[in-house]
Amino acid sequence: MIEILATGPVNAIQDAGRFGYRAQGVSTSGAMDPVSMRAGNLLAGNPETAATLEIQSFPLRLRFTASRRFAVTGAVAPMTLGGRPLPANWTAVAEAGEELVIDRPSRGARCYLALAGGLDVPDVLGSRSTHLRNDFGGFEGREIRPGDVLGAGTPFATRAGEAGVVSPMAHGATAFGTExxxxxxxxxxxxxxxxxxxxxxxxxxxxxxxxxxxxxxxxxxxxxxxxxxxxxxxxxxxxxxxxxxxxxxxxxxxxxxxxxxxxxxxxxxxxxxxxxxxxxxxxxxxxxxxxxxxxxxxxxxxxxxxxxxxxxxxxxxxxx
Known part of the structure; x- marks a missing residue:
């Protein structure tokens, strides 16, 4: 569904987290910004807790191997699809062969890439989140690397057109960046x-x-x-x-x-x-x-x- 062409370290698959195992010493993991993750899934037509790609080192460059709706939410970062600029916190449909590039954010620290159908990786202890410290969950229990091919499930909804939402970072007096x-x-x-x-x-x-x-x-x-x-x-x-x-x-x-x-x-x-x-x-x-x-x-x-x-x-x- 998507082939990773370039990525920095520590980018990995995360969902809402792994609950019910703290007594056995297994931490929650999950998205560092669960609000943006949930918003991205909503835009992509997924359940709010579906698995997404958490991006915290940039740039990220990937190629779609099949047509698929996607959404990118969270940090405000320059983004192009097939060379065409896209707004932040946006959903669109990529065609097979198109490349998505997400560059270093101007505001915030992490972006979330949601694919329609959710990223298709095994459920481990009730979650698809990557536990990077203990090497399990997500994609082979590790961060993504160039050459990785990530699949997605069957889309939950069919939608047309493009749309975006206001980032939660734009609400109230919340400060990011140099403030x-x-x-x-x-x-x-x-x-x-x-x-x-x-x-x-x-x-x-x-x-x-x-x-x-x-x-x-x-x-x-x-x-x-x-x-x-x-x-x-x-x-x-x-x-x-x-x-x-x-x-x-x-x-x-x-x-x-x-x-x-x-x-x-x-x-x-x-x-x-x-x-x-x-x-x-x-x-x-x-x-x-x-x-x-x-x-x-x-x-x-x-x-x-x-x-x-x-x-x-x-x-x-x-x-x-």
Whole structure:
């Protein structure tokens, strides 16, 4: 269906994630920006959780070996089909032999390529996501490489024409690129282990995402949050969004491929509704933590529901 002609490292197949196996030490994986992944699937006529190609290194160049509808969502990146420029967050039909090129984004960090019918790879433990750390799932348990040929399933819907949607990055005051990204965060279970000065520094510091960051976690650089003495905690369950502080004092935000257990002090937790924003934050980006309560964290999920409802309406117009 598509032949990979050129790609950077770490681009791999991801879906909504692998759930129900954390007790066995298997992390969720899945898309770093699940909102864009779901929007791409809607535009391609798929169930929202179908397998997509997560692209985080550029350029990507591929050739369609058969006619197929596709959608590219997420980061705002220059994109051409058969040499013809396409807008960001767009769906179109490619003809056999046409090449799609996605270049380095001007805004955001990751794009999602959805093919009508979803990428056809084996279901492993209830998901088609690639677990890169443990080499299973996705396409042969690894990142894609030049020469790979990826297939797609039978399309779920037949649609004509082209259409696009507004990126979630265009909503509200969300900042990407050279600006400071604000992510809403609840107090962590171990916040009181830190003195008043370090607690204040956590909320007030402008943190930078360091090159020592990946799908497992983002290590931040700013004011060191070292404790006066080493702390030994019993291991506890870890989920994406938890902000841990290792002995170095450099906070780590757990991401999609996070470990299932850990023992560093938990100073905060990025709310679920803002995790997609971190998925679109590039290495070197700056961010701040905004403290919110648990009620605000729960209510914030309605923002994602509203956005995806708008995408569904756009898809309805396209189908008509």
């Amino acid at each position: 400071v990204l604000t992510v809403r965060t609840v107090a962590g279970a171990d916040l009181d282990m830190f003195d008043a000065g370090r607690r204040r520094a956590f909320w007030d510091t402008e943190w930078r995402i360091t090159p020592q960051s990946n799908r497992s976690g983002y290590r931040l650089r700013g004011e060191a949050l070292t404790l006066p003495a080493p702390v030994s905690l019993y291991s506890y369950g870890v989920v994406p969004g938890i902000v841990q502080v290792p002995p170095s004092g450099e906070p780590i935000i757990q991401m999609a491929d996070a470990n299932t257990a850990g023992g560093y002090p938990r100073i905060g937790g990025v709310i679920e509704a803002d995790l997609w924003k971190l998925g679109q934050a590039a290495i070197g980006s700056r961010l701040r933590f905004e403290r919110v309560d648990f009620r605000t964290a729960a209510e914030a999920m309605s923002e994602i529901d509203t956005y995806l409802a708008a995408v569904r309406r756009a898809v309805g117009l396209l189908a008509g």
